[in-house]
Each structure stands twice: as structure tokens, then as C-alpha cells.
Amino acid sequence: MLKPLIFGLALALLALMAAGPAAAADREVAEYTIADATGDWGFPSPYAHYSRGPGYVRMSFIFDTLVWKDDRGYLPALAEEWEYIDAENAYLFHLREGVTWHDGEPFDASDVVFTVDYIKRHPYQWVDSAIIESAEASGDHAVKLRLADPYAPFMDLVASTLPILPRHIWEGVSDPAGYREDDALIGTGPFILADYNKAQGSYLYEAYDDYYVGAPKVGRIAFVKVSDQTAPAALRQGYVDAASVPPEAVSALEGAGLEIIEGAHDWNAKLMINHQKEPFSDPEFRRALALAIDRDGLVDIALRGQGVTGSPGMAPPDSDWYNPGVEAYERDPDLARDMISDLGRAGEKVEILVAERGTVGWPGSRVAELLERQLEDAGLVVTLRSLDGATLDSRVMAWDFDLALSGHGGLGADPDYLRRMTLEETLNSARYADNGRLADLLEDQRRETDEDRRADMISEAQELYAEDLPALTLYYPRWYWAHNGEVDLYFTRGGIAIGVPIPLNKMAFV
CATH class of the missing domain: 3.40.190.10 (Periplasmic binding protein-like II)
Known part of the structure; x- marks a missing residue:
């Protein structure tokens, strides 16, 4: 074969x-x-x-960024050195000299300033431009980025993520997503x-x-x-x-x-829940779903033991930010059935979307079949629908689903992923702001530069997330x-x- x-x-x-x-x-x-x-x-x-x-x-x-990372930490990239100026809430980057774009044009500070201004006009999907108040060049090889507020994850989520664009090419581009000319791929x-x-x-x-x-x-x-x-x-x-x-x-x-x-447990298989529609808009119904699902069994059967059971707080157990005290939702189908019945939802028809991608660790048909059986044991009527990955993602973004099996990485990075995966209007996010205390904590933690105080905020946020369950992490596969x-x-x-x-x-x- x-x-x-x-x-x-x-x-x-x-x-x-x-x-x-x-x-x-x-x-x-x-x-x-x-x-x-x-x-x-x-x-x-x-x-x-x-x-x-x-x-x-x-x-x-x-394309390069100002700073990059390897297996040990930060590396100089387009910037040779950098420093944080506390009095100005700004980062000063000293840029390399002699760098050229692939077309031979020289790279300089004006390209960095242009990139920051450009993503303010044309939002870039991986970096929040509102974080940067302004970008100012000091000669050809120094740039100061002033921040709107203190921002703890700046080095990871901006300096090491934002690709720098060549001003001489992109300054005339008004439709960046649709721009597919050869020079759209000129970087450093x-x-x-x-x-x-x-x-x-x-x-x-x-x-x-x-x-x-x-x-x-x-x-x-x-x-x-x-x-x-x-x-x-x-x-x-x-x-x-x-x-x-x-x-x-x-x-x-x-x-x-x-x-x-072998990688760390930085990727989670996730059950996306459409909390914008009934009965999934009721946190009690979402808790019943969690109690109906045997997450340990998913690891043992679907992954043949090659994974770790998911935390309802999302953060993996091998993370420095993990809170072991979040509600565990150990499987209890009888309790789940009673809760669903008390809510008047016994016999509720539920559709689960599952991707056809067949990638290692991704929650595919085997996971979907196990969930189907477990949710039906709790009194629901379940239908599985298999879709290509792009169609599944588009339906999730359009809130055109009940439940969907998905997943994403990023859980080994700065813990601001909890905010992004809860509040932001992005593909992998639950897009959930109904809990005011949770939303405030997630917004405030990224402005907290004291690591101990920030850790307390992240810990409480995991507890609130697990209580409301806007989405449910099923497991972290071994890669x-x-x-x-x-x-x-x-x-x-x-x-x-x-x-x-x-x-x-x-x-x-x-």
C-alpha cells in the first residue's frame, strides 16, 4: 500500500x-x-x-522580527540590542547595520516605523497594534517604541512576533491580505x-x-x-x-x-462550545457537558496513553503558571444526566463538528465517536459532522455550530494566551466576555509587571474560566x-x- x-x-x-x-x-x-x-x-x-x-x-x-528566540531564550535579530526605559514606558531597539532586503534595498529604522504605522491601519492577526502608542526613529539604526500601557508580554508577543515589512514595497499596498505579487515576499x-x-x-x-x-x-x-x-x-x-x-x-x-x-504539552485539543446560543449559553449546561465527558478515557483510548488529561482552566500541568486547584470535572454521567434533565434539556439534539485532517494529536473521528457515546449516555441526541479543516474553522468563526473539535498551540508561551484564547475575536478564542471579573483579570494581568502579582491573577483567571467553561480543553497530546x-x-x-x-x-x- x-x-x-x-x-x-x-x-x-x-x-x-x-x-x-x-x-x-x-x-x-x-x-x-x-x-x-x-x-x-x-x-x-x-x-x-x-x-x-x-x-x-x-x-x-x-521575514524577520526585531528579536527572535531559540531553545534558550531571546536572540538578536533585526535589533542587535534593546532596553526598556521605565520612565517613558518605551523600548529602545538598536538595529543592525548593513542589513538588506532580498531585492538589495537597505533596511533601516524607517521600515520599523512604517510597519508599526501600517498594522495600525491594517490590523495584523498576530499582534495587537493598540499596545504600541508610537514608533519613533532616532537616525537610521535606532527605534523607540512607546507603549500605551505597561505590557508584560511585549518581548514575546510583539518584539519576537511582528514581521517587519519593507516600506518601499508595502507603502503602496491597500489590500495586504490580497496582495500576491512577487515583491510581497521580499523580506530580510x-x-x-x-x-x-x-x-x-x-x-x-x-x-x-x-x-x-x-x-x-x-x-x-x-x-x-x-x-x-x-x-x-x-x-x-x-x-x-x-x-x-x-x-x-x-x-x-x-x-x-x-x-x-519530544515537545512539551504546549498544544491542547479543545471542545469549542457555542455559548452564543441556547442551551450552550447556560454555564450550568456547559458544566453538565464537562461532567459527561471522560477526558482521561480520551487520552487512554484515542491517544493510546500518549497525552495528558486537559485542565478545565486551559493551562497545562507542566506550565509554570498552572493552577492545580481548578475544578476538575471528574466524569459523572449520572450527575450530568440529572443536571441536563433539571434544565429541561433531556433529548436535546446536539451536533459536533470534527475535522477530516487526520493529523497526529488532532481530535479526529475517534475522539468524536467517544464524545458521541458519552454525551448520549448523559441524555443528549448527538450527530457528528465531518468537515475539512478550513470549513470547520469558518463555521466556528461565524458561530454556525453547536460543538466543534478543534485545537491550538501557544500554551508554553507567555500566559497572556489565556486572554487571547478567551476574549479576542480570533479563530482559536472562545470569544467570551460574559464574566466581568474574568475579563478584567485577563486584561489587567498583561499590564502587571510584578511576576508574583501577575501569577496570582493568572491563577484566579483559570479558576473563573473553569467555572464558566466557555470552551473545554480535552487533552494535551505528546508530539x-x-x-x-x-x-x-x-x-x-x-x-x-x-x-x-x-x-x-x-x-x-x-
């Missing part, structure tokens, strides 16, 4: 590698191929990539996009030899669409160099001489990546940018 799939992959790789000029012969690694089960994550410009982590990662190979990053095929879900990057850190050690990086089931065979046969792999494949791949890396060792892949400390838990940090290829 695998032979035709591998043969097809080989043909796709040959076609992709023929799309651009040959890589330099003196690279440490001439070509490096990464398997991805989903494939297309959008046109990799800052405004056109798909809003999940893999889309940002593909964009990040082309270590790679240039040589080919993108939306239908095949493939990307090909070429090294940018004038990169300010030095010419990348990898000449070409290719992303190709390969299912999780096929990835182990593709790795063993050398058709791909790195891939996310199912836990059950780990032992065999180690035996084949491949290196295995494994296998690779051939040609590139030293690693998981970024706190995740890439706002917390993307994927071990494809661009600096590993430089």
Missing part, C-alpha cells in the same frame, strides 16, 4: 526541486525536505498566511521563496546568501504534503528528512537510526518529531513567536 504513495512523493519532490536554480554545492546540507500532513498553509506573506502556527512558520523563513529573512503550489501543499525555499547572520547552511528547504501514516516510511526510505510522527512509530524509527525529539540528524532541530523556548510548538525554528537552518 505504501509503495505507490512513496513513488508519488518521489515524483513530487523531483518536480519541486526542479522549480528553482541548483543549491550551492558547498552547503553543509544541500536540500532538506520536511513532511507536513496538511500541506497548504497559505501564501507565506505576513498578511496572507493561514492564521495557525504552521502558516506563521512558513512566513518566518522569509534567511530564505527566499522559490516555489509555492497551493493545490499540492508544497513550498520550496532557497537560501539568501546575504543574510546578515551569515549564509544559511541549508541550500534548499522543501515542505511537501505527506500523511502521518506515510511519514515514517518516507523517513526510513530517505524521501523526507523530518516529520511529525505518530507515537506508535517512535520505537521503529529510533531503531532505524533516526533522531526523535514527536523524527529527523535524520542533518539539521539539529529543536523546540523553541516558549514556542516560535506567540508560542507555536513546532520544532522548525529558522535559525536551526542557519
Whole structure:
């Protein structure tokens, strides 16, 4: 069964590698191929990539930020040094000299000022522009960013996340999401996009030899669409160099001489709940749902034990910010049935949306079937509807659903993700502001620079979130990546940018 799939992959790789000029012969690694089960994550410009982590990662190979992160912490990127000026509530960044855009134009402070002004006019999905009051250049190589209020997660959520745009290109662009010209992909990053095929879900990057850190050690990086089931065979046969792999494949791949890396529990499988409609708008009904669901069983059965039971407060147990005292909602189907009956909702028809993506750890059909059985045991009538991932996401954003199985990363990053995943009008957020105390805590914590006081606020916020349950974290899967060792892949400390838990940090290829 695998032979035709591998043969097809080989043909796709040959076609992709023929799309651009040959890589330099003196690279440490001439070509490096990464398997991805989903494939297309959008046109990799800052405004056109798909809003999940893999889309940002593909964009990040082309565009740089002021600061970056590796497995130990912050790294200088476009800024060599930075300092916080307490009296002005401002960050001063000293920029590198001699940096060029991919078209040869020089990078300077005016590009940073322009980028900040541009995202105020055209909101960028990953950075809240209201945080920055103003951007001021001091000569060509220094920029001061004044903040509207104290902002504890600034370094992670702005400095290490906001891609800097070339002013000479984007100052004439009025529709950034729709801008797909060649120069939309001119950045200062270590790679240039040589080919993108939306239908095949493939990307090909070429090294940018004038990169300010030095010419990348990898000449070409290719992303190709390969299912999780096929990835182990593709790795063993050398058709791909790195891939996310199912836990059950780990032992065999180690035996084949491949290196295995395991991530932290920074990604959660989540039951999205439409709290905008009855009966899901009633917190008591949502609590009954939580009591009906066997989250331990989901880990044992659907993940074969390769995960950790979800906390109703969202934060994972291995987080420094985790509150172990939140309501646990241990499964009690009898109590759940009584609560649903008392609310007059026995026999209520409920639809669960589930994605067809089939990615490791993602809550797919097996999880959906278990939930169907458990919720029916509690007195509900459940229908499952399988959709492609993009359609599911669009229905969730439009509030066109009852329950939906979804998930996202970022839980290893700054704890402001609790605010973003509760209050913001974004794809993975519960978009829930009904609890005034919870909303105030989540807004106030990001302005609290005393870490102990902030930790108390985050702890209380988890308790309130677990009490109201605008969404329910089901589990945190164990993620494994296998690779051939040609590139030293690693998981970024706190995740890439706002917390993307994927071990494809661009600096590993430089």
C-alpha cells in the first residue's frame, strides 16, 4: 500500500526541486525536505498566511522580527540590542547595520516605523497594534517604541512576533491580505521563496546568501504534503528528512537510526462550545457537558496513553503558571444526566463538528465517536459532522455550530494566551466576555509587571474560566518529531513567536 504513495512523493519532490536554480554545492546540507500532513498553509506573506502556527512558520523563513528566540531564550535579530526605559514606558531597539532586503534595498529604522504605522491601519492577526502608542526613529539604526500601557508580554508577543515589512514595497499596498505579487515576499529573512503550489501543499525555499547572520547552511528547504501514516516510511526510505510522527512509530524509527525529539504539552485539543446560543449559553449546561465527558478515557483510548488529561482552566500541568486547584470535572454521567434533565434539556439534539485532517494529536473521528457515546449516555441526541479543516474553522468563526473539535498551540508561551484564547475575536478564542471579573483579570494581568502579582491573577483567571467553561480543553497530546540528524532541530523556548510548538525554528537552518 505504501509503495505507490512513496513513488508519488518521489515524483513530487523531483518536480519541486526542479522549480528553482541548483543549491550551492558547498552547503553543509544541500536540500532538506520536511513532511507536513496538511500541506497548504497559505501564501507565506505576513498578511496572507493561514492564521495557525504552521502558516506563521512558513512566513518566518522569509521575514524577520526585531528579536527572535531559540531553545534558550531571546536572540538578536533585526535589533542587535534593546532596553526598556521605565520612565517613558518605551523600548529602545538598536538595529543592525548593513542589513538588506532580498531585492538589495537597505533596511533601516524607517521600515520599523512604517510597519508599526501600517498594522495600525491594517490590523495584523498576530499582534495587537493598540499596545504600541508610537514608533519613533532616532537616525537610521535606532527605534523607540512607546507603549500605551505597561505590557508584560511585549518581548514575546510583539518584539519576537511582528514581521517587519519593507516600506518601499508595502507603502503602496491597500489590500495586504490580497496582495500576491512577487515583491510581497521580499523580506530580510534567511530564505527566499522559490516555489509555492497551493493545490499540492508544497513550498520550496532557497537560501539568501546575504543574510546578515551569515549564509544559511541549508541550500534548499522543501515542505511537501505527506500523511502521518506515510511519514515514517518516507523517513526510513530517505524521501523526507523530518516529520511529525505518530507515537506508535517512535520505537521503529529510533531503531532505524533516526533522531526523535519530544515537545512539551504546549498544544491542547479543545471542545469549542457555542455559548452564543441556547442551551450552550447556560454555564450550568456547559458544566453538565464537562461532567459527561471522560477526558482521561480520551487520552487512554484515542491517544493510546500518549497525552495528558486537559485542565478545565486551559493551562497545562507542566506550565509554570498552572493552577492545580481548578475544578476538575471528574466524569459523572449520572450527575450530568440529572443536571441536563433539571434544565429541561433531556433529548436535546446536539451536533459536533470534527475535522477530516487526520493529523497526529488532532481530535479526529475517534475522539468524536467517544464524545458521541458519552454525551448520549448523559441524555443528549448527538450527530457528528465531518468537515475539512478550513470549513470547520469558518463555521466556528461565524458561530454556525453547536460543538466543534478543534485545537491550538501557544500554551508554553507567555500566559497572556489565556486572554487571547478567551476574549479576542480570533479563530482559536472562545470569544467570551460574559464574566466581568474574568475579563478584567485577563486584561489587567498583561499590564502587571510584578511576576508574583501577575501569577496570582493568572491563577484566579483559570479558576473563573473553569467555572464558566466557555470552551473545554480535552487533552494535551505528546508530539514527536523524527529527523535524520542533518539539521539539529529543536523546540523553541516558549514556542516560535506567540508560542507555536513546532520544532522548525529558522535559525536551526542557519
